[in-house]
Amino acid sequence: MDRIKIWFFAGGEAGTDKLNAFTGSYISLMKEILADDFDVIKDIYFRRPMMNVIWALNHSQEPLSNPLENRLINKACSQINGDGSSGQVKLIITSSSSGSVVAAQTACYLAEQNMRKAVSPKPFDLALGASMISKESDLFRKLMYYREKGLIGSLIYDDLQDEDDNTNGIGGMSRSEAYSNALGIMVPAFSRKFSGPSFLNAHPVNGHVHRKRANSIQKAFDFIDVILVKHNLAGSGYAEKAAKKIQELKTEGCL
Numbered sequence: 001m002d003r004i005k006i007w008f009f010a011g012g013e014a015g016t017d018k019l020n021a022f023t024g025s026y027i028s029l030m031k032e033i034l035a036d037d038f039d040v041i042k043d044i045y046f047r048r049p050m051m052n053v054i055w056a057l058n059h060s061q062e063p064l065s066n067p068l069e070n071r072l073i074n075k076a077c078s079q080i081n082g083d084g085s086s087g088q089v090k091l092i093i094t095s096s097s098s099g100s101v102v103a104a105q106t107a108c109y110l111a112e113q114n115m116r117k118a119v120s121p122k123p124f125d126l127a128l129g130a131s132m133i134s135k136e137s138d139l140f141r142k143l144m145y146y147r148e149k150g151l152i153g154s155l156i157y158d159d160l161q162d163e164d165d166n167t168n169g170i171g172g173m174s175r176s177e178a179y180s181n182a183l184g185i186m187v188p189a190f191s192r193k194f195s196g197p198s199f200l201n202a203h204p205v206n207g208h209v210h211r212k213r214a215n216s217i218q219k220a221f222d223f224i225d226v227i228l229v230k231h232n233l234a235g236s237g238y239a240e241k242a243a244k245k246i247q248e249l250k251t252e253g254c255l
Helices: 021-036 049-058 072-083 099-117 136-149 175-186 209-214 217-230 237-253
Strands: 006-007 038-040 090-096 124-129 152-156
Touching: 006 072, 006 099, 021 038, 021 090, 021 209, 021 217, 049 099, 049 175, 072 099, 090 099, 090 217, 099 124, 099 136, 124 217, 136 152, 152 217, 152 237, 209 217, 217 237
Parallel strands: 006 038, 006 090, 090 124, 124 152
Antiparallel strands: none
């Protein structure tokens, strides 16, 4: 298989100096498995996690009309293209939580550019984990359009959502729906659509599943298993290496 490059768009806490357990573990393990074939989109997020969530709520519904005028997308594309190998390697974009919205908007721009200018002869793969993007939104439909056109190869969504996580798809089809959903998961006692626990509850046992998973090393193993082993995005060599690493950690009692 030709060389690959995997990029990761982390969630809202990535703008701070302290990464949650999932983000830190995922980056560490992917670096161990893939070395220079893996990298993280850096220094694009707001320092306050809530601002990153608000950005995601505002941009979950449809592709940006002028993506490079948006600071987050511009800086993300600069990093991917500035790598010097974007047109020569198989590109794989992975993401989690609010980072999946930034990843999806970036993917739309890259796919559109590839359609117009044939920047790269190969489709790239996209994994949207623990995603706020609704499958009914224009943004997701546009990604599916690019997939049908052969500009996006694998589009992984369902396999990276937690079944009981009510943040899945909260971006809805409009901003008003997104904010209504966000309020509902934060204050479920006043919502007819959502039940508890509140998203604000970060208790390691009784808290909201999205918050618990963000602070779980298991989530990192699950992501790697889906992306590298089940869907084999990086090829058989890395699939075998990832499976071996996961088995080692199971044997050591880490899983």
